[in-house]
Amino acid sequence: METRRPTIPAAEEILGGYFPVLDHGFVSLVDYMGSDEDVERAARVSYGAGTRKVSQTRGLIRYLRRHRHTTPSEMVELKFHCAMPMFVARQWIRHRTASVNELSARYSLMPLLFYTPDLEHFQLQSRSNNQGREGGAPPEVYRAAVERWEAIRRQAGESYGWMLEEDIAREIARIDLPLSTYTQWYWKIDLHNLLHFLSLRVDERAQWEIRQFAGVIAGMVKRVAPLSYEAWVDYDLEGRPLTRGERAVLSRLLVADDTGVHARDGASATADELKALGLSPREVRELREKLQGPGYPDFELDLSAMRTAEDVAKEMYEAVPESFE
Numbered sequence: 001m002e003t004r005r006p007t008i009p010a011a012e013e014i015l016g017g018y019f020p021v022l023d024h025g026f027v028s029l030v031d032y033m034g035s036d037e038d039v040e041r042a043a044r045v046s047y048g049a050g051t052r053k054v055s056q057t058r059g060l061i062r063y064l065r066r067h068r069h070t071t072p073s074e075m076v077e078l079k080f081h082c083a084m085p086m087f088v089a090r091q092w093i094r095h096r097t098a099s100v101n102e103l104s105a106r107y108s109l110m111p112l113l114f115y116t117p118d119l120e121h122f123q124l125q126s127r128s129n130n131q132g133r134e135g136g137a138p139p140e141v142y143r144a145a146v147e148r149w150e151a152i153r154r155q156a157g158e159s160y161g162w163m164l165e166e167d168i169a170r171e172i173a174r175i176d177l178p179l180s181t182y183t184q185w186y187w188k189i190d191l192h193n194l195l196h197f198l199s200l201r202v203d204e205r206a207q208w209e210i211r212q213f214a215g216v217i218a219g220m221v222k223r224v225a226p227l228s229y230e231a232w233v234d235y236d237l238e239g240r241p242l243t244r245g246e247r248a249v250l251s252r253l254l255v256a257d258d259t260g261v262h263a264r265d266g267a268s269a270t271a272d273e274l275k276a277l278g279l280s281p282r283e284v285r286e287l288r289e290k291l292q293g294p295g296y297p298d299f300e301l302d303l304s305a306m307r308t309a310e311d312v313a314k315e316m317y318e319a320v321p322e323s324f325e
């Protein structure tokens with residue numbers, strides 16, 4: 001039967017496909033409801049599909065996002081099937097505005113799949129950011145770390161399998177599986193809250209691992225609702241709100257009138273002047289960052305990497321402790 005529901009060819013192309021993330025993770029777009037046109041329809045509370053031009057829809061969506069009229073984008077929903085290491089899940093679950101069903105390790109056998117960072121991302125503690133990493137770690141330290149990870153995981157996996165063989169309840173057998181173990185969930189969220197999630201989780205201040213998931217999801221949003229995605233990149237991801245102090249600095253340097261925006265002759269904002277305008281050293285640093293040119297991120301999905309559900313399911317089944325397949 002032909003559907004009367006709005007469908008988007010670019011989203012249909014990837015629907016149900018599995019995109020690998022990290023060494024054993026994935027994101028799959030399981031379903032979606034609505035697209036850019038539905039954001040407009042909700043905003044106008046209009047009757048069914050109209051005859052609006054794409055440029056009109058784009059203009060409205062950009063206006064709504066600039067002025068934070070967010071409820072129309074709550075009318076679009078996306079549902080994902082994802083697998084990620086538990087430490088990533090722990091960061092991800094903090095986003096409370098989604099509906100989640102996680103694989104129950106009380107009920108199901110856990111696939112013994114563990115995340116191993118590659119050498120490039122096995123870095124040293126950042127000196128400037130307590131929540132970050134920087135620089136390369138010595139390869140011999142990496143090799144030793146991999147050996148230790150393997151030993152811990154072998155032991156954790158063996159203990160898990162042994163307890164299952166002894167008929168110990170799954171909910172107890174699983175308690176010492178490490179945070180690197182992959183878990184899975186179904187995750188459904190509306191477009192507004194998804195874009196908020198992406199703003200926080202594609203940002204370079206987020207941990208690299210969760211950023212990899214967010215990047216793939218951003219690529220999916222780009223297919224489901226390209227105009228909303230574009231407005232998000234322009235106004236949220238690459239936009240920066242100006243503080244009162246920052247506006248004071250810019251209005252000292254620039255004049256904006258009907259002829260355009262011009263530099264004021266001889267105007268400057270030296271370190272002392274910035275201080276006098278009330279900016280702390282950290283705010284000055286942040287202003288410098290804001291005034292750097294924007295990036296042009298492009299979260300394009302690699303379609304050649306897309307796997308089938310059967311292929312992914314096979315990998316998961318093969319990773320449960322052997323005698324329990």
Ligand SMILES: Cc1cc2nc3c(=O)[nH]c(=O)nc-3n(C[C@H](O)[C@H](O)[C@H](O)COP(=O)(O)OP(=O)(O)OC[C@H]3O[C@@H](n4cnc5c(N)ncnc54)[C@H](O)[C@@H]3O)c2cc1C
Nearest residue numbers: 091094095096097098131193196197200201203205206207
């Ligand atoms: C780089 C980074 C580092 C972080 N570090 C830490 C850390 O060290 N420790 C830590 O505990 N967390 C940390 N977090 C998690 C962070 O504090 C947030 O919990 C997480 O990002 C979810 O953000 P959110 O609440 O805006 O999102 P959501 O939960 O998706 O909520 C979306 C929006 O809905 C509204 N909302 C939702 N629920 C409520 C509510 N109950 N009351 C009022 N408004 C609500 C808010 O406006 C919120 O912004 C970190 C997050 C990031 C991105």
